[in-house]
Amino acid sequence: MTEAVSTQIQLVRRPQGWPVHEDFRTEKVGYGELAPGQVRVANAFLSVDPYMRGRMNDAKSYIPPFALGETMTGGAVGRVVESAADALPVGTVVLHQYGWRDLVQEDAAGFTAVPEIPGVPLSLHLGILGMTGMTGYVGLTSIAGMKPGDTVFVSGAAGAVGTAVGQIAKLLGAGRVIGSAGSPEKVRLLTEKYGYDAAFNYKDAPVREQLPRFAPEGVDVFFDNVGGDHLEAALDVMNRDGRIAVCGAISLYNSTEKTPGPDNLAKIIQQSLTVKGFTLGGYLHLREEFGARMTEWFGQGKIAYDETIVDGVERTVDAFLDMMRGRNTGKMVVRV
Structure with missing residues (x-):
């Protein structure tokens, strides 16, 4: 040695x-x-x-x-x-x-x-085979309780977790998956490669203005990687008994001043929403379950990355x- x-x-x-x-x-x-x-x-x-x-x-x-x-x-x-x-x-x-x-x-x-x-x-x-993919899986299943037919909105969808979430949601039977991203190239990638039914560039116009056009029948599950304006916009369109899995808030991480919260938090009451934040450390007991499902999907060629x-x-x-x-x-x- x-x-x-x-x-x-x-x-x-x-x-x-x-x-x-x-x-x-x-x-x-x-x-x-x-x-x-x-x-x-x-x-x-x-x-x-x-x-x-x-x-x-x-x-x-x-x-x-x-x-x-x-x-x-x-x-x-x-x-x-x-x-x-x-x-x-x-x-x-x-x-x-x-x-x-x-x-x-x-x-x-x-x-x-x-x-x-x-x-x-x-x-x-x-x-995709590790903690990133598992974060998407846990957020959709254990946190949001996604059901077949649900409409799912994912913020920061072209990132590592977001690209996993969109694919896993479709494989679990989501009816419609919508994503936000920060460039036209990433928007195209979401719909052409990652199976998103629709996507938009959050830099084109306020998210609050764009999201309702892409979710005319509302959103059942919101997987949030961004926070801020994305969370506010999602609260506007959440269906009754909707579920929000809060994974990250990257829009706030580098802020040097206090950022005002959403002005529509009453929607949580009005629509009987469930909002739950999570970190993966509390769900490591699901590693084997995730590994088995992701290995199967990956082996079948159903996962892009x-x-x-x-x-x-x-x-x-x-x-x-x-x-x-x-x-x-x-x-x-x-x-x-």
Whole structure:
């Protein structure tokens, strides 16, 4: 066994508004020889995700904030290159949460072995086959209780979760699926590739004006990744006993001032709506169920996906900032 050097991205300053490169630094961290029970993993792909922006703030949330001066954690997939743990021999593909680094060395308990599927990029374990796809599945099934025939509206539909939600909704029998996106190209992609029945560009006109035209019979399920004006617009058109699964609020993450809430919250009462926020950590018991269904759909060729790939661990911050500004289609990953 040998010593090694890992390139890692660390948070050094709490962002004020939009993060900038100066909020981070790149460090070289040395690893000694493996201790018993440890493995060394060469990462293949790193994940950058919207929730990471919230963890950069020193604020109470469902998960502790990132610590200043420490390496950013988050999803990654790689391969064991050295092992002192029988359960994870050299060559095993693993998922972990050690985040933004090219090489990681930790106890084997911190890694989960995943199958290497011929012809399928390892990055999909971070996207449609992993937590991203599972987020869409859980939001539609356990949170919103989607039923066959429901009309489903998805905000931020061209992102990683949104592209998964639209497809899963159709596979579960949704009657009509509507999505919002931020460019004409993404709108076309939603209807031509991802099975959305209709989509619109939220930059063309206020969402509140556009959505009723695309949902003339109302919306039964709203899967919200954006918040703000999208939530307000959805409340206007929700059918009685409608369900809203609140997955994210990316429109608010970089705000430096308090943002006024929707002016139509009374709709929740008038229409007997259910509004429920969720994070995936409380639903990991559904991993096996999701995995079985997604593997079947994927094997049958019923799942499409896009990835936006940025090359090089040193460009992880670039990838994160581009993702936050909506410059990705599908899942944004860094190829180490």
